[in-house]
Structure formats: C-alpha cells, structure tokens
Amino acid sequence: MNGAIFVKRYDDPDRCVAAAAHHAWLAGLGSGVRLPALVARGARHLVFERLSGRAPGVEDLPRVAAALGRLHAAAHRDELRAARLDRPHTTSTGLVIPGFASPRQAALHHAATAAGIHGPVIDAVLGRPGEPVTFYKDPNIRNYLANxxxxxxxxxxxxxxxxxxxxxxGLLVTASMTYGRLADRSITRCLRAYRLAVAPQLCSLADLKRYAELHHLLTLRYLGRNGYRHPWPTVRPWPDPFLTELN
Incomplete structure (x- = not known):
C-alpha cells in the first residue's frame, strides 16, 4: 500500500486482465454496494483506491450479507436472468462468466473422496441448472471491509x-473457521438480511446448509493458514446435511 492506493500484483497477466474485467462488470451493476475505484493498471498489476475499514467481525456479518444480497439481486435483474448454471454466460459487456459446476467439480470430488463423502451427493447439489442464477465472487470474510x-x-x-x-x-463458513461457531441468532440475522435484499424464495436454509458443505470441502486445504483456525466440523452450527442425506 502507498498513500491512498492499493496495488494488487499478479504473476499471470491473464489473471490481471480477468480481475479488471470482473471489477468493471460488478461496478456497472448499480447495486449501491461500495467497490474501490480502479485507478490504473499494468500488465501484471492493478492499482485500486485504498478504502478505509477493517475485516468484518461477527457483529458485522448481517450487513455483509445484505451487501452481498444487493449485488446478487442487481446481477440477476440486469444481466443473469436468462443465464443457466450449467453453461457459461456472456454479459452485455462481453464478459464470459463460467458456469457453476465445471470450475469446481474436480476439486470437490477430490476433496469429498478424502473426506469420505460420496460423489453422487456432490453431484446432486451441483446439478440443478434450472435454478435462478447469480454469481460467485470469493466470499472469504477478508474480501470485505467494514467501516x-x-x-x-x-x-x-x-x-x-x-x-x-x-x-x-461461503461467508458463514469462512467467518466460522476464523472466529469460531456462530450463534443461531447470527445465522438467522444473516439469512434474513440476504433474503430481504434478493427475495425470500431464493435462498432456503436447506440449500444454505448444503452449499456450506461445498465451501468446507473447497476450503479444507487452507485450514491453519490465512486466519482459518477452526475446522468446519467443529464449528458447524447444524448437523452435517450430507450425512443426513446418506442416511
């Protein structure tokens, strides 16, 4: 960091180009959610406005959930209403957004095998292409600033x-792995805040639980690093839904 800017560096120039395109698309959604301005770019770096704030604590999670919901609602309304989860989608700006299953299927099956979870359970969660579509943008709690x-x-x-x-x-899993088990009231407030921003029918508690297990599998390799101190099975605020489905 230097003064009022933050420089993000990339080893791969294609990743740098993609990140700039993602930022431009998200900034153009008109969601009302604050994003840092992209003020300059090079072949392997992006220069952003440096925003003040801190990593959100547990008390901030409902506000983060609401911001996430506003972004998701704007993306669906303006760009993704006709998208399908099982295929890439090209936005009005020409950005190609990959589908849901293909970028993560191999990693999920590898992690599930190591964890003793049957592959068909994973496929059942991934294979629902007719659902309303929004986007994934790494929801790690460290990717937000609260001010x-x-x-x-x-x-x-x-x-x-x-x-x-x-x-x-993903937000709830990364927060739990960072801070410890979340109280039921915190989960309820986050889900309510998110639903108010999107629509009550677009996120059931049952789906939230299943999606949390996918994030757990994809985050396993980071345990003990990047602030992830608590294994998800020890802080999960509900019974393991995959075990319930297998039984």
Missing amino acids: RNEVAVIDFDDLTLAPFGYDLA
Whole structure:
C-alpha cells in the first residue's frame, strides 16, 4: 500500500486482465454496494483506491450479507436472468462468466473422496441448472471491509455463475473457521438480511446448509493458514446435511 492506493500484483497477466474485467462488470451493476475505484493498471498489476475499514467481525456479518444480497439481486435483474448454471454466460459487456459446476467439480470430488463423502451427493447439489442464477465472487470474510455503517467489497480475482445463497454460505463458513461457531441468532440475522435484499424464495436454509458443505470441502486445504483456525466440523452450527442425506 502507498498513500491512498492499493496495488494488487499478479504473476499471470491473464489473471490481471480477468480481475479488471470482473471489477468493471460488478461496478456497472448499480447495486449501491461500495467497490474501490480502479485507478490504473499494468500488465501484471492493478492499482485500486485504498478504502478505509477493517475485516468484518461477527457483529458485522448481517450487513455483509445484505451487501452481498444487493449485488446478487442487481446481477440477476440486469444481466443473469436468462443465464443457466450449467453453461457459461456472456454479459452485455462481453464478459464470459463460467458456469457453476465445471470450475469446481474436480476439486470437490477430490476433496469429498478424502473426506469420505460420496460423489453422487456432490453431484446432486451441483446439478440443478434450472435454478435462478447469480454469481460467485470469493466470499472469504477478508474480501470485505467494514467501516461504520458501510460495507465495501474487495478482491475481484474469481467470478463464476452460482445459485443464490452459495456465496452467503461461503461467508458463514469462512467467518466460522476464523472466529469460531456462530450463534443461531447470527445465522438467522444473516439469512434474513440476504433474503430481504434478493427475495425470500431464493435462498432456503436447506440449500444454505448444503452449499456450506461445498465451501468446507473447497476450503479444507487452507485450514491453519490465512486466519482459518477452526475446522468446519467443529464449528458447524447444524448437523452435517450430507450425512443426513446418506442416511
């Protein structure tokens, strides 16, 4: 960081180009959610406005959930109403957003096998192409900034299509692995805030639980790093839904 800017560097220039395109698309949605301005770019770096704030704590999670919901609602309304989860979608700006299953299927099956979870259970969660579509943008709790009553979204490296609630589940998993088990009232408030922003029918608690297990499998390799101190099975606020489905 230097003064009022933040420089994000990339080893791969294609990743740099993609992150800039993701940022431009998200900024153009008109969601009302704060994003840092992209002020300059090079072949392997992006220069962003540096926003003040801190990583959200547990008390900030409902506001983060609401901001995430506003982004998801705007994306569906303006760009993704005709998208399908099982195929890439080209936006009005020419950005090609990959489908939901294909970018993560191999990694999920590998992690599921290691965890003793049957592959068909994973496929059942991934294989629902007719659902309303929004997007995934790494929902790690560290990719938000909380500042008084405002929540800003940062980090634009990854973007795929996703069902409503998938990123909310990721937010709750990464917060739990960072801070410990979340109280039931915190989960309820986050789900309510998200649903108010999108629509009550677009994110069921049952889906949230299943999506959380996908995030758990994809985050396993980071346990003990990047602030992830608590294994999800020890802080999961409900019974393991995959075990319930297998029984």
